[in-house]
Amino acid sequence: MPSSPRGHRARSGCCADAVTVSLSPRRVAGVTYSSEPIHRRRRRPRPSSWRTHDPEGPLVHETIVVGGGAIAHAHVHAVREHAERARVAAVVDVDADRARAFADETGVPRSGTDLAAALAGVDGVRPALAHVCTPPGTHVALATQCLEAGVPVLVEKPPALSLAEMDELLAASERTGVDVAVVFQHRFGHAGLRVADALGEGRPLGRPLVAVCDTLWFRGDSYWDAPWRGSWEVEGGGPTMGHGIHQMDLLLALLGPWEEVTAMAARRARPTQTEDVSAAVVRFADGTLATVMNSLLSPRETSAIRVDTENATVEVEHLYGYTDQDWRVTAAPGHPEAASWWTDGLDPDAPGSSHAGQVGAVLDALDAGTALPVSLREARDTLDLVASIYASAFTGRPVRRGEIAPGHPSYTTMAGPGAPWSRA
Numbered sequence: 107m108p109s110s111p112r113g114h115r116a117r118s119g120c121c122a123d124a125v126t127v128s129l130s131p132r133r134v135a136g137v138t139y140s141s142e143p144i145h146r147r148r149r150r151p152r153p154s155s156w157r158t159h160d161p162e163g164p165l166v167h168e169t170i171v172v173g174g175g176a177i178a179h180a181h182v183h184a185v186r187e188h189a190e191r192a193r194v195a196a197v198v199d200v201d202a203d204r205a206r207a208f209a210d211e212t213g214v215p216r217s218g219t220d221l222a223a224a225l226a227g228v229d230g231v232r233p234a235l236a237h238v239c240t241p242p243g244t245h246v247a248l249a250t251q252c253l254e255a256g257v258p259v260l261v262e263k264p265p266a267l268s269l270a271e272m273d274e275l276l277a278a279s280e281r282t283g284v285d286v287a288v289v290f291q292h293r294f295g296h297a298g299l300r301v302a303d304a305l306g307e308g309r310p311l312g313r314p315l316v317a318v319c320d321t322l323w324f325r326g327d328s329y330w331d332a333p334w335r336g337s338w339e340v341e342g343g344g345p346t347m348g349h350g351i352h353q354m355d356l357l358l359a360l361l362g363p364w365e366e367v368t369a370m371a372a373r374r375a376r377p378t379q380t381e382d383v384s385a386a387v388v389r390f391a392d393g394t395l396a397t398v399m400n401s402l403l404s405p406r407e408t409s410a411i412r413v414d415t416e417n418a419t420v421e422v423e424h425l426y427g428y429t430d431q432d433w434r435v436t437a438a439p440g441h442p443e444a445a446s447w448w449t450d451g452l453d454p455d456a457p458g459s460s461h462a463g464q465v466g467a468v469l470d471a472l473d474a475g476t477a478l479p480v481s482l483r484e485a486r487d488t489l490d491l492v493a494s495i496y497a498s499a500f501t502g503r504p505v506r507r508g509e510i511a512p513g514h515p516s517y518t519t520m521a522g523p524g525a526p527w528s529r530a
């Protein structure tokens with residue numbers, strides 16, 4: 107799913123307007139939607155009841171979308187792919203017109219600007235999940251509000267602007283006992299899951315040795331017209347934070363923990379405070395060396411990962427999502443079994459990487475009462491790599507995983523000691 111160049115004014119904090127109802131009264135999966143504004147309706151909070159139950163059908167999870175912009179469409183579409191077990195009940199946006207237009211366009215029954223009202227739910231039944239789809243600078247405050255209302259969260263990437271904010275969110279999740287998952291949809295494609303499972307000593311692909319991870323995308327100047335783009339304070343960074351984070355997260359899902367990074371970053375051509383390109387070399391805990399490029403300056407766009415292992419080269423090349431066909435395995439001399447492992451499991455109809463795949467996994471976890479994927483702890487490792495790429499680029503020194511802790515200049519902002527181009 108592409109990051110959208112669509113612009114609009116993003117304000118922080120929700121106003122207290124009533125949530126309005128955009129459809130006439132009807133009954134869906136045990137929940138009656140009324141045309142009366144939600145703030146005037148009787149609410150009977152039932153803290154332990156966060157799923158709706160249609161006595162004649164399966165358990166259905168009601169979710170709400172916070173932020174009715176570009177990526178929110180992917181969330182509604184993803185939930186529709188699981189229509190038998192979930193539905194989006196309401197959309198909340200700081201911009202009432204935008205919320206209403208989103209609801210009309212997507213068929214979401216209710217829309218409004220009051221997140222507290224949406225979190226209180228309908229007829230006292232709280233939503234099972236809040237999809238936080240707002241600009242990055244609002245994620246932690248909105249997710250925390252959801253947690254405090256007892257509603258689990260699926261928050262868009264990047265989950266937080268800094269490791270300090272990420273730790274605040276982790277603390278809020280621990281304090282409330284309510285779970286947060288982060289959207290990293292590329293972990294959930296059929297081929298990605300297969301490859302992750304096949305890497306390692308004694309596995310079909312063997313030990314990883316060398317890797318390449320490229321997010322080479324193109325965004326013209328108008329992309330930065332949106333008020334939240336291009337600033338350390340609201341977007342949190344450039345292609346390293348906002349775009350390459352997807353491939354880097356997939357790389358970590360494949361290779362395991364990273365250990366040390368050396369990086370450079372530059373602002374070469376775009377109207378942004380942040381970098382528009384970064385280049386890094388990463389050493390993983392198992393010794394694998396990887397290069398990581400993140401760019402918004404690259405006319406032939408690609409998202410690609412290549413891992414050379416003991417037994418094969420495994421590669422994926424796509425843009426915003428892959429299917430099995432986007433992967434290729436080339437066996438090393440003397441290891442034909444790696445190629446046959448790959449072709450034996452190929453499935454042209456298998457799901458690719460998409461929000462629908464991750465939403466399915468989140469619904470499975472809600473059903474099972476297990477941790478929602480991708481967990482905040484795993485997402486923190488990815489955010490630590492992003493922070494460390496910036497820290498290395500801005501200090502000229504290698505940075506180790508975990509080194510950016512309270513007191514470090516890069517703990518509270520990805521800008522750390524400041525980008526060289528801002529200091530000039």
Ligand SMILES: NC(=O)c1ccc[n+]([C@@H]2O[C@H](COP(=O)([O-])OP(=O)(O)OC[C@H]3O[C@@H](n4cnc5c(N)ncnc54)[C@H](O)[C@@H]3O)[C@@H](O)[C@H]2O)c1
Pocket residue numbers: 107108109110112113114115116117118119120172173174175176177178198199200201204239240241242244248262263264289291332348
């Ligand atoms: N996973 C992916 O592939 C992917 C792709 C694109 C964007 N994203 C991420 O999704 C998030 C949103 O991006 P977008 O392109 O949809 O943005 P967008 O600007 O199109 O939409 C954001 C919406 O949030 C609303 N909003 C802002 N502050 C709010 C608040 N405090 N409360 C409620 N609503 C608020 C805005 O009015 C707007 O309608 C970003 O974090 C972005 O990085 C993820």
